[in-house]
Amino acid sequence: MTNDDSSGSRYTRHSRDDVVAAALAILDQHGLPDLTMRRLAATLDVQPSALYWHFANKQTLLASVADQIVARARPAGAGSGWADDSGADDAGALSSGWADATRVEADALRDALLAFRDGAEVVSSTLALGLGAGEAMTRLTGAIDGGGFDRRTSEIAAAAVLHFVLGHVSHEQQRLQADSLGVVAAGQSADPSDVATSARGREAFDFGITLLLTGLAELAPARLSESPA
């Protein structure tokens, strides 16, 4: 699927993409702590040192993994251009086009992070490197930018949304594995009021996004093309 068949030598020599795909598989099935260079090499039938021909170090590898996770956040449709503003939209509580678009991006990002075990932690860890999370920032900024805010406002707001999303999903995923390991602090175990509980998770996520978008709409009421009131 991911690889383009490469050359015809029997014992597969691997490409960069092969390595990333194998890393994603380990991440998904066994989690970040088990994603070691040695284990990755073993699943590829290769010596650990071979990986260093493809990647300078583990951090770089993880950045590529983060990249793939975030790339899967593309909401179904095409790559670059959405269809044109199609007539009537079915108005939520806060239904400027830019706010809906931003929420769609945030939801897609959450889904993508949840799709891989420890996904949020991997993406968070590569935030400063400007990969993985970089595309997420671009997409969120683009959505918010539809509101006609000045560029800097859009960027800072997008960063706030991204930080909330990463923080929230990271918490959710920690909870998932803590529960599966039965490791929680005394007097706090299996706390059903925890906002990261699977039941309350989606709800708390939606609320957080709503707070940010509502705040943005209130604070920076730029000339929007819609909603004259």
Add this chain to the structure above:
Amino acid sequence: MTNDDSSGSRYTRHSRDDVVAAALAILDQHGLPDLTMRRLAATLDVQPSALYWHFANKQTLLASVADQIVARARPAGAGSGWADDSGADDAGALSSGWADATRVEADALRDALLAFRDGAEVVSSTLALGLGAGEAMTRLTGAIDGGGFDRRTSEIAAAAVLHFVLGHVSHEQQRLQADSLGVVAAGQSADPSDVATSARGREAFDFGITLLLTGLAELAPARLSESPA
């Protein structure tokens, strides 16, 4: 300072608190990657195995470290009770008492996290364990609760604030060390528009908090005791 002098044996036998204090020192001076059980043991002049008398494992130790970091977020004054609502306050753009109080807590938390290298990451990693971050949640929830929202709303909103704070500061601290190592992705190096830059850091943080608090004030306009308009 932290230890209560203990017994009189010459070669110091250590307490749990001693271990945590030493861990905090390593964290602050060398960062999380250097905070290993073996190195920690060495600075205490003890075998690595000795640490396992005090803590079940490294994760538990880190939770205690997180605890200490967050505990330092207490805004100067006393422990439990603030002084009474002292007369006139100098009104910000959004100056309900609860909003100001929440901002004070968020600021104190950011300062506490920034005070130790990789502080945000340490606290984040123990979020699901209900220590460290648990106290932060309590404090934020308490501040927001002053707005008279129902308990569940206060809790979810506090979690949103906490997730934003952890995500933002984590990014800031990653930036700090990435810059000091000169390790940034090509075409992205030393990006001055990055919201996690030291210059823009505080500004972006304030803006994010404002978005959340404004959104909360707008969405759940509970009967406040103040601001009749």
Add this chain to the structure above:
DNA sequence: ACCTGAACACCGTTCAAGT
């Protein structure tokens, strides 16, 4: 272009035993 072999300098954790 992609990989092996061998080494270096580390990890967290367990457990019997000591004082």
Add this chain to the structure above:
DNA sequence: ACCTGAACACCGTTCAAGT
């Protein structure tokens, strides 16, 4: 109550050398 000694099963990374 607190620690030693010794071991187990691992890590990430480098580098000369092979094909």
